[in-house]
Amino acid sequence: MTTQQLIKTDLEVKPIQFAGIDVGAEELILLIRRNGKPLEPQKFTNTPTDRARLVKKLVKLPGLIVCLEATGVYHFDLAIALHDAGVLLMVINPKASHNFAKVLMKNSKTDVVDANTLAEYAARMDFVAWTRPSNEKLALRSFARRIHALTGQKAAAKNHLHALAATQETPKAVLEDAKLAIAQLEKRIDCLTAEALVLINSSPELKRVLTLLTGIKGIAESSAIALMGELLLLPPGLSHREWVKFAGLDLKAFDSGKSVHKKARLSKAGNRHIRSALYMPALSAKTHDPHVSAYFQHLVDNGKKPLQAVCAVMRKLLHAIHGMLKHNEPFDNARFYAIPAAAG
Numbered sequence: 583m584t585t586q587q588l589i590k591t592d593l594e595v596k597p598i599q600f601a602g603i604d605v606g607a608e609e610l611i612l613l614i615r616r617n618g619k620p621l622e623p624q625k626f627t628n629t630p631t632d633r634a635r636l637v638k639k640l641v642k643l644p645g646l647i648v649c650l651e652a653t654g655v656y657h658f659d660l661a662i663a664l665h666d667a668g669v670l671l672m673v674i675n676p677k678a679s680h681n682f683a684k685v686l687m688k689n690s691k692t693d694v695v696d697a698n699t700l701a702e703y704a705a706r707m708d709f710v711a712w713t714r715p716s717n718e719k720l721a722l723r724s725f726a727r728r729i730h731a732l733t734g735q736k737a738a739a740k741n742h743l744h745a746l747a748a749t750q751e752t753p754k755a756v757l758e759d760a761k762l763a764i765a766q767l768e769k770r771i772d773c774l775t776a777e778a779l780v781l782i783n784s785s786p787e788l789k790r791v792l793t794l795l796t797g798i799k800g801i802a803e804s805s806a807i808a809l810m811g812e813l814l815l816l817p818p819g820l821s822h823r824e825w826v827k828f829a830g831l832d833l834k835a836f837d838s839g840k841s842v843h844k845k846a847r848l849s850k851a852g853n854r855h856i857r858s859a860l861y862m863p864a865l866s867a868k869t870h871d872p873h874v875s876a877y878f879q880h881l882v883d884n885g886k887k888p889l890q891a892v893c894a895v896m897r898k899l900l901h902a903i904h905g906m907l908k909h910n911e912p913f914d915n916a917r918f919y920a921i922p923a924a925a926g
Contacts (some may be wrong), residue, residue, distance in 0.1 A: 599643055602700025603636075603650040604693045605657045610636060613697035614643075615705060623694045628656060637663045649704035651676045655727075658720065665714045672704055673712040677851055679703060718785050719814045725778035726811025727855065729771055729804070736767040778807050788814075794906050798899070798913040800867030800874070808859035813903070822904040829856040831897045848893060860896040868895055877919035 604611040610626040610633070626632040637660075640646060648664060649672040650657055657673065664671045683691075683699045715723075743760040746752045782788040788810065795806040816828055826832050830852030850857070868878040874895060881891035902918055905911070 599646045600704040601648045602697040604697040611693040611697045615701040647704045649700040671712045723811040799871040800863040812856045822901045828852045864895040873915035876921045
């Protein structure tokens with residue numbers, strides 16, 4: 583029997599127990615609602631030993647639905663342990679639980695209140711099973727985010743070096759130390775990138791995705807690793823529009839009545855790492871790919887500010903990548919944007 587069949591069988595009988603787990607870096611707050619009433623909250627430390635104890639407790643409650651938020655990296659080990667133990671699990675966007683709490687008119691915000699809100703969410707909303715990413719994809723995301731963090735440190739170190747070099751009062755030894763720090767960061771980035779490529783090349787699926795992404799002008803191996811580390815962990819079966827929402831690249835309108843008509847802006851309500859990973863490829867593609875460049879110029883000519891046009895390129899690139907991975911087809915810049923024929 584498949585996992586989906588098991589879930590369907592378990593849900594044929596309406597569950598009467600729902601659990602919400604508020605996940606913190608150091609602590610887990612479990613709150614179970616039974617027959618519509620919350621039980622006493624229980625605390626666990628976010629450590630392998632206590633996570634195992636928590637899972638063992640929940641496994642003994644058949645038909646239980648557990649809900650928790652996607653809180654950066656801290657929820658992943660618990661989510662994997664619950665999933666692998668056969669517990670029915672929902673992992674939701676923190677914004678969804680935040681808005682749900684507002685609908686319930688909950689004014690207080692504590693760990694226990696948040697856990698109860700998650701349990702109520704599981705009780706009232708349709709069950710959407712969490713899809714477990716493969717260990718290779720989880721490892722790749724770790725590589726990608728660490729490389730991103732080190733790249734940020736390198737940029738800060740370069741800015742610091744520039745400031746030090748701007749004055750003659752800075753001792754030579756200090757300048758050399760600042761340069762050494764940059765060199766060490768570059769070495770660490772190169773080392774992690776090489777390890778990430780070894781991981782990718784060991785998996786036919788990951789290797790296929792890397793080949794497709796690097797076929798786009800503007801996406802080198804480093805950018806491809808950053809994109810793969812985020813996009814491959816998105817729930818399967820999403821449309822290209824849902825990818826855009828997950829990236830926070832969808833537009834948010836501001837219209838109310840006859841007097842409030844603000845310009846639409848990016849929602850930025852999604853994964854900031856996807857936006858970050860797309861930014862430099864978009865800048866590079868608009869410089870080196872004539873079709874992407876023509877699309878960018880078309881937007882600017884029609885009144886978009888350069889930054890708005892770059893964001894539009896990012897969004898359209900994400901659309902293209904979705905189609906490429908779904909249909910296993912290389913990037914077609916003519917489909918991305920058809921350059922208008924010159925007027926005779």
